[in-house]
Amino acid sequence: MRKTLLGLLGTAALLLGLATPSLAFEPVNVVHTEKVQAGPYNLTVGFSTWPVKAMQSLDFTFAPEDGIADKKGKLTQILGAKLVDDEPLARHPRKRDVWGLDIRALPAPGTWTFKFDIDGPAGPATGELKNLQVMEQPGPPMGLSWAISTIPLFGLIAFIVVAWRRTRSTSAV
């Protein structure tokens, strides 16, 4: 029993030891930018991959020309005419001097609009990044991906069917 405990403690120590030095997070690497004018605020929207494809996650950065320190705001994501999501503009977790979305994917292809409501020293204002074209998703069709991913479920169902048949004669149901 003592050996087992020592083994378990050793494994836990190894896991902890491995985890700490491996936490090297990727820097935010902006490869494309767009400009948005929201009233008096000049905003630069950055993308870590370009062009944007549906379901492919990337880092978005939203950087007002004179910083975010004295400002707050809201981002509204619109696909065509449909409101998809809205949320407060928050600092990017890996680039804290700007607002952003970390490793976020836009779920569907089409023409997207990012609407920015910004409130700062110069008062509230609104600006839009229009005609953000999001291309079709890469990779296999989702039906195929789901078929591959639910094999364990169908395997379990097959096992249950076999077990069901073998225990039928003793069933009290």
Added chain:
Amino acid sequence: MDITAVAPATRSVPRGLVPASLVLGGTLISLIGLTWDIQWHSDVGPDTFFTLPHLFLYAGSAISGLASLVVVLMTTAAAKRDQDIDPIVGGRAVGVFGRTFAAPVGYLISGTGAALFLVYGLWDQWWHGLYGFDAVIDSPPHIGLLLSISITMVGAVMVFAVARDQRWGTFGTVVAAAALLVFSMVTSLGLRAVPAGFANPVSVGTAFFSVMILFMAAHALSRRGGALTVGVSVAVLQAVFWWFSPWAAEVYANASGLPLRDYTDGIPGMPNMIPMCLVVVAVAVELLHRMPVWIPGAVGGAIIAACAPLQRLLTYGAPFHANGRYFATIVLAAAFGALAALLGRRFGHMLRQLAPAKENSHA
């Protein structure tokens, strides 16, 4: 002088307890890793392959899988030597790949789940290479991984259910069933991919799995109070994780020198997916035990679906609309709850057939 050697008193561990505990322990480590990882993504964010919550997820399946593999190899060796195989260790042995291996059926299932976890880990790695390191819990490979762990958890229920006549078997069955129920709440998120505008498929799925696992455990143990014991165990796990998940995310963020996200609400993600009304459902199941099984099942399913948006209102302050979709979800959850009760009872009976235990000892 006459010296008499006195043999030290030895306490033998019940046969089958150690590997069963390792499988169950592995699934609980996976569960801890999952709730921690979900909270990490909502409260902190940055991700790599080697975060501590991820390592808990990998380690959980590794422990369960290796324990299962050792039992299968030992059983195979015993079978080759024509030794008697005690079905208390994971149930009756079945042949795998012809007669190459003799595997107790419970450990065959738990080990298969762990092996599938490895395969779906590769699928997930390929997916992240193509789609980026998104933090989407219900992506197809993530659902494949969650289903694989669920299969290991089903195996954990099986290896304890064969020992249901012993205290450790009863205790383990309750804990393993509670862990499976909690985990299924996350797997149910995969139902968001089902196009169903008239009802909420996740609420229906949550109701289905909750009712099915409650009935399965209650009928496997075949004793009054079985459903309530599982319900209370789930509530205990929910309470512990409610405290643990945000705490662990913040402690790990501090240790890594990372800040919390702006606008983090601190609401525990996974624990909030578990129906808070489950104990009420379990009480209803106990009170209605003389009725046809589908009636308490339907009642339980309807209660869970009815309370789901109320729980979101309570925790997130999310708007609640008693509209047609809400009532359609309740009706659908009642129908699926009735089906889940019938299935759960049958699964409980199947668990009782895994090994020739002393029937009716608890009845």
